[in-house]
Amino acid sequence: MTIYLPIAELSVNIFVILGMGAAVGFLSGMFGVGGGFLITPLLIFYNVPPVVAVATGANQVVASSVSGAISHFRRGTLDIKLGLMLLAGGLAGATVGIWIFSFLRRLGQLDLVISLLYVIFLGFVGGLMLIESINAIRKTRKGVVPVKAPGQHPWIHRLPFKMRFKKSKIYLSVIPVIGIGFGIGVLTSVMGVGGGFIMVPAMIYLLRVPTNVVVGTSLFQIIFTTAYTTVVQAATNYSVDIVLAFILMVAGVVGAQYGVRVGQKLRGEQLRALLALLVLAVGIRLALQLVITPADVYSLAIGGVHG
Template identity: 60%
Template sequence: MQIYLPIADLPVNIFLILAMGAAVGFVSGLFGIGGGFLMTPLLIFLGIAPAVAVASVASHIAASSFSGAISYWRRRAIDPALAGVLLCGGIIGTALGVSTFTLLRALGQLDLMIALSYVALLTSVGGVMAWEGLRAMLRTRRGIVIPARRSGSHGWIHGLPLKMRFKRSKIYLSIIPVVLVGIFIGFLGAVMGIGGGFILVPIMIYVLRVPTSTVIGTSMVLTLVTMLFATMLHAITNHLVDAVLALILMVGGVTGAQFGARAGQKIRGEQLRLLLGLLILAVGIRFAVELVIRPEDMFTIRETGVTE
C-alpha cells in the first residue's frame, strides 16, 4: 500500500515505514536508547532526502521521549536542577545546529556532511562499545570482577569553578561542563537527527559522575526539549518536517518498544553492549560504503527554492 509523503516528495510503502518504526522501536526498548541514530540512516537508505529525514526524525524522537520522561518524573528519577542546566546548553546547541544545518543546505554540502558525520560518529562509538562489551564478556567467563566506579567520586572536572549543588543527584559540580555537554548534544541532534542518549548517558555517568538513578530520566528531558525545539526550528526555517512520515514512525515505534523492553530484561548487560556496539558499527560501515560506491544516477535535479 503506497502513501505519498508531501515534504519528502515521494511515495513509500506504508507497511515498510511501519515495520521500520517497529524495528527501531524494538531496538530502542531493548537497549534503552532513543533510536534516532538508526532511524535517520534507514530513511536515507530508503531514498528520503537526508535533510527531510533529519528534520522528521527529530519530531519522532521528541514524541518517543515524552512518555519516558513522564514515567521517570513520576518515579522522582529526574534531577530538575541538572536538567535545567543541561537545557541551557541544549537550547544554544540546538539553535547553532539548525543554523549550521541551514547554511550547509544553502551551500549544497548538507548530504555529504550528514553522511560523513554518521560514518565518523557511528564507527567510533560502535567500535568502542563492541570492544568494551566483548572485554566484559571475556572477564565474566574468566571470573574476573572489576570494581564499579562510585557515582559522585571526584575527578579534575569537579575542580572547575561556578559550582552548583544538584540535590536530587546528590552531587556538587561546576555548571561549565554540564552546559558544554548540553551544547554538544543539542548541536548533534539538530544536525544529525539523533537524540544523543547513547552518548549523553555514558558522559553523565563516567565524566560528570551523575548517579545512575537519575541519569536516564534527566537525559530524556534534555532529549525531549531539544528535539521539540529542533523540530520547531526546522519547520519554521527549512520547512522540512514531514508530519505524515513522523506519525507513521511513531505508531510503529511505540508498538515495537513494548516488545523490546521485555526482551531486554532477558539479556545480560555485557551482551547488550556488544550487540548495540555491533549494530552501531554496522550502520556506520554501511554509510561509509554508500560514500565510495558509484551511484546509479550520476546527476540529480533538485529544487533549490530560489526564485528570480
C-alpha cells in the same frame, strides 16, 4: 494497503511505514538514542523527499522518546535534574551550531570534513565502548566484581559548582554536564542528527552515570531537542508530514515500550556492548557511504536554487 501522504506527496504502503516506526521506537526505548540517524535514511530509501524525511523523523522521535521517558520515570531511572542541565547546555549549543552550520555552508565542501570527523569519532567511541563492555562482561562471568569503575577523571571532580544528582547517585560539577550538553547541541544542528548515540556514551564514561539512568535521561533530553527541530522545520520548510509522522509514531511508541523492557532486563555492560555495536554500525555505514562506489553517481533534488 496504501495511504497518500499529503506533504510528501506520494502514496506509501502503510505496513512498511509501521515496521520502520516500530524498529526505530524499539532502539529508542532500549538505548536512549533518538533513532533519527536510522529513520531518515529509511524514509529517503522509500522515496520520501529528504527534507520531509528529516522533519517527519524528528516528529516521530518526539513520540517514541516521550513513551520511553515516561516508562523510565515510573521505574525511577530518569534523572530530571541532570536532564535539564544537559538540555540547557544543549539549547545553547544548538543555537551556536546553527550559526556554525551556515558558516560552513558558505565555505562549501566542509560538510565532507564533518562527516569524516564523524566517522572517526563514532568508530573511536564505539570501539572503546565495545572493548570496555566486553571486558566488563568477562569479569562478571569470572565472578570478579570491579571495585572501582576504570578510567576515572579526577580533574572533573575538582571543578567548582558541584551539584547533587540523586537519581544518578553522583555529586558533580555542573560545568562538564553543561559542556557535554553544549557540545552535543552543536553537533545536533551541524549534522542534523539528535546526537543520542554520542550523549549516551558521554554520560556513561565521562559523567559516570549508571547505564540505566543514562537511557531514561537521554530520552528526556531528546524529547525537547526533537520537538524543537520539528517546530523549526515546520515553520521554515513546511516539511513535517503529519500523516506519515502519525503512522510512524503509533508503531514507534509501542516499539519504545518493548525497548524499555528489554533494556531493563539487560545488565549495564550488556546494554553498553549492544550500544557500542550500534554506534560502530552507524560509523561503518557513514564510512561505506563515503568509500564505496555509489550505484548512481548522479542524484536529483527538486525545488529551490542550490549552489
